[in-house]
Amino acid sequence: MPDTQLLLAVCMFLAAALYSSVGHAGASAYIALMALFSIPPPVMRPTALTLNVLVAGFASWRYIAAGFFRWRVAWPFMAGAIPFAFLGGAIQLPGVYYRSIVGLVLLVSGARFLWPKGVAIAGATHDPPIPLAALAGAGIGFLAGLTGTGGGIFLSPLIIFLGWSDLRTTSGIASIFILGNSVAGLLGNVAVVRSLPPELPLYAVAVVLGAFVGTAFGTRSATILIQRALGLVLIIAGFKLLGTS
Numbered sequence: 001m002p003d004t005q006l007l008l009a010v011c012m013f014l015a016a017a018l019y020s021s022v023g024h025a026g027a028s029a030y031i032a033l034m035a036l037f038s039i040p041p042p043v044m045r046p047t048a049l050t051l052n053v054l055v056a057g058f059a060s061w062r063y064i065a066a067g068f069f070r071w072r073v074a075w076p077f078m079a080g081a082i083p084f085a086f087l088g089g090a091i092q093l094p095g096v097y098y099r100s101i102v103g104l105v106l107l108v109s110g111a112r113f114l115w116p117k118g119v120a121i122a123g124a125t126h127d128p129p130i131p132l133a134a135l136a137g138a139g140i141g142f143l144a145g146l147t148g149t150g151g152g153i154f155l156s157p158l159i160i161f162l163g164w165s166d167l168r169t170t171s172g173i174a175s176i177f178i179l180g181n182s183v184a185g186l187l188g189n190v191a192v193v194r195s196l197p198p199e200l201p202l203y204a205v206a207v208v209l210g211a212f213v214g215t216a217f218g219t220r221s222a223t224i225l226i227q228r229a230l231g232l233v234l235i236i237a238g239f240k241l242l243g244t245s
Contacts, residue, residue, distance in 0.1 A: 005199050008037045009206040016055050016210025021218040022156065024064060024229040025055040025178045026207065027149040028237040040140025043197055045148030049089075049186040050196060052150045054204055055211045056179035061196030062215035063172030069233030071164050074173045076133035077182050081141025081151060087180040089188025106153060106238030113157075113231030128164045137177075145185035151236045156230060167223045167230070 011033050012026075019026035023103045063069055083145040111203040136158060144151030159165045165173060197203075218226060 004037060005202060008033060009199075009202050012051070012203055013050065013159075013206040015212040016051075016207040017214040018229065018236075020055055020059045020175075020214030021221075021235055022226055023059060023174035023178075023218065024152040024156070024233060025052040025059065025150050025175070025182065027052045027165055027182070028147075028153060028212075028240055030203075030207075031148060032240040032243075034206060036057040039197065041146065045089075046186060047200065047203070048148045049224040050200065051203060051207045052178060052182035055207050056150060056175050056182055058208055058211045059215050059218075060172070060179050061220060062211075063168075063175050063209045064217040066172075067153045068168040068219065069172035069176065070169055071166065071215075072127050073133075073159065073169075074176055076128065076130045077137035077140070077173075078177055080134035080137030080139075082180045082184045084138045084141035085145035085151070085184035086188040088147075089185035091146055096162075097119075100174040100242060103238045103240075103242035110231045110234030110238060113227050113234065114178065125163050125165055127181055128159075128162070141181055141184070144178075144181040145188055148185065150182045150185075152178045153234060157234065167226050168219070170216050171226070 012030060015026045015029035015033065019029060029046040030051055031044055034047065035041075039047070059068075137155075140151040140154045140158075143149075143154065155177055156170050158173050159170050159173065160167065217229075
């Protein structure tokens with residue numbers, strides 16, 4: 001087995017560990033890594049979504065089992081997101097028109113989480129208005145399907161900054177949200193891309209092992225560490241988007 005494939009698998013393991021520690025699945029990192037390792041572009045998006053399904057499925061189980069999940073917060077976002085993730089997954093469109101803006105938004109959000117004083121949520125957490133959550137979910141879902149990501153990098157800051165959930169519960173909500181979007185995006189992409197790389201089983205094992213490590217950290221660590229990890233994830237994703245714009 002070529003050394004480059006093993007090295008890519010190790011990098012994916014590390015990405016899955018970091019991203020799953022905050023309830024994310026790592027698709028943006030997988031895409032960046034595959035581009036770095038010269039994986040053919042036509043298979044990058046379905047590969048990232050397939051790995052996302054595995055990591056998000058495992059992470060959802062871990063966070064839900066640990067009690068860090070609220071269906072009332074999750075379902076309006078998912079109801080809006082999943083149909084549009086399917087639609088976005090069926091479209092082959094370069095991301096140059098929005099990557100720069102989204103990248104900057106992620107950098108600002110990530111910097112806010114890494115700010116020394118932390119992220120302050122005013123008052124007690126409260127459930128989001130259903131119409132607003134569904135509308136936001138639709139926009140996030142479309143971007144998720146279009147870019148081959150799960151949308152968690154957009155959802156988590158929104159939920160936390162608006163006081164709709166605490167950090168750990170947001171991780172569980174993001175996991176199930178990403179799982180639904182990734183499945184929908186992958187199904188929408190089947191008609192366009194019908195092949196996956198033969199190295200997929202190796203990558204799958206790597207990211208599941210990474211998710212095992214990452215979710216153990218996310219369900220047991222202090223919330224300030226989770227906050228810092230989320231900030232780092234957003235910064236990485238932001239630079240990745242800006243670098244490909």
